């Protein structure tokens with residue numbers, strides 16, 4: 001572990017107002033770091049693992065920056081004990097990771113692949129041995145390719161396959177894992193994967209995307225019901241959604257309508273069925289105007305609204321929307337109502353995402369009002385910046401540390417306003433395969449030198465460690 005004393009630079013990172021807010025977080029607040037299987041594991045063909053949709057998509061020319069793929073990634077599959085050691089050094093109490101479905105069920109169905117399961121079995125034991133609580137996500141986007149070939153998430157059967165797979169993992173690890181997340185960011189799976197075509201499997205059809213939304217939610221509900229029936233006491237189930245704020249760019253009716261539509265497809269199409277057992281009527285109408293119907297069958301909404309113990313919130317930025325294109329038209333190129341994100345004019349990260357901690361507070365406060373009695377955990381929040389390592393590999397990333405500071409303070413502010421947020425997991429433990437951006441974008445608290453696989457804790461990692469220690473007192 002790098003020994004630089006982060007205290008010398010803390011004042012440049014954390015304002016005194018942020019420091020005071022962060023100081024209000026209770027000693028019981030959970031602190032974690034997060035990763036996802038395809039982004040870090042590598043070992044793509046080992047121990048019976050078959051291709052996922054990301055292995056396939058990353059072979060499509062032009063799909064991923066620099067032609068990168070996850071074949072090796074951070075080589076975590078082979079370096080897992082060393083990485084768990086690092087997690088321990090950061091002083092967190094929780095590690096959020098995901099399980100690769102193609103390791104557990106190489107054909108997307110059928111019996112458990114013991115060699116693949118053994119990896120997660122060892123990971124869980126390694127974590128518990130260091131006093132770190134495993135927070136397991138069952139699906140962080142690596143659908144077995146064979147299931148995509150059979151129709152993917154637009155096919156109803158995939159929901160049932162997901163529930164079967166979930167039970168294989170659950171039966172093996174339920175004696176040691178207390179917190180289970182079904183899906184990570186179904187919006188990305190459905191919209192980026194099946195509508196925008198920028199993530200695996202790279203399809204472009206609104207109807208397919210909306211069918212995917214419904215079947216992802218159905219899979220979540222089926223898996224949650226079955227796991228809960230088989231669960232030991234004090235086992236918690238939840239789902240992680242990526243959410244932002246959708247403000248109207250002006251007070252005009254057309255902008256307010258654009259914001260309503262963005263919020264409908266970004267937040268309410270997930271949380272309304274999950275919490276209220278219904279799809280939002282305005283979203284259903286908007287979709288009908290585009291000849292798209294959500295393929296709901298009798299009984300589905302009762303399954304989808306299976307009780308949740310927590311909501312995982314992934315926040316990166318907020319947006320404001322205009323219903324008017326730059327050329328003044330109120331329809332987009334496809335003849336649908338225009339929905340244009342208008343920048344606030346704030347500084348951005350290397351992803352081009354505006355840095356808007358105040359929108360994080362706004363989002364959490366709104367969620368606590370519209371969907372009350374649902375404890376929240378921040379399951380991801382973080383930033384990519386252009387890191388410049390020194391000769392020893394150390395990165396003095398005060399920009400990233402400042403992002404964490406302002407956003408953790410924003411969480412504390414939301415708590416003060418009544419939002420029931422109980423933990424914060426930084427994205428990410430390591431620099432890793434950032435999907436369509438390949439290895440070009442780095443989010444880690446720990447730098448990875450991809451030539452040598454050497455890990456070096458960054459200034460942000462030291463700041464995070466010291467902040468956790470301070471809050472715990």
Ligand code: FCB
Nearest residue numbers: 036184185242427434435
């Ligand atoms: C989220 C993903 C995560 C990571 C961050 C930057 O959408 O869940 O895997 O890529 O964005």
